[in-house]
Amino acid sequence: MRDRIRSAEPADILLVEDNPGDIRLTQVAFEESRIANTLHVVTDGVAALDFLHQRGEYADAPRPDVVLLDLNLPRKDGDEVLADIGAGDTDLSLIPVIVLTSSKSEEDIVRSYDLQANAFLTKPVDPAEFIETIKRFEAFWLEVVRLPPEGSDRS
Template structure:
């Protein structure tokens, strides 16, 4: 097929689960500066995250995320509960989950990996470093890593 007949790559579907508006803004800024075409969806608590992932309620028409960025300290349901439920679900467990949190506590790192997080990133306090971290993460996950294909339904 000639180049002109090819479709442009679909944008990556990202779900950011974050209740801090400043961190949401910085993450959006970092992805906007990045080279990867993406649709960044944002929810602000663990219950909303699970509704989004299960396509329930107001989220019935949302796309399945290619990757989830998950804060641990969330209202209603915390990040560990979201991670545990997502990884226990045979339909959703293949979605990579990156814990992106301000917690540097070793037990949070250990617990996240025990619950099958794919990576654990600590948010830098400095906004420029925060953006740099997200850009490095984006480059790695979308340029280097092969993500699992979504089940093709035809």
């Protein structure tokens, strides 16, 4: 796990979500968390890639520790974002990407993992269950999992 996640420095989480209600529920879950975090929100796939590649208005964006990615996005969908993340840039490909979507489709699940998603979570319809899912995600990905340090590559 990155030392900064275990330290007092907040974890940077990129939420790629276009539904205002789901954004708000995710914000509530992270506000109630025990782990210091900074939640960055973008609402479409193009903005997600700009954030990750630090382009345009996101030139000074931090490298996220984890990405929460919806599949059904405007401009570029989640599959296109996953494909870009996994295409060649080893620094980006080390960032865990968790698909967080309303889909329960086996096709979406298989395609997401084929595109190197690290996990696939289906959003519960009930708001309380949605918040609980986010809290469990956070506990696992930011407290239990060990992540490679920034600047690592796979070679």
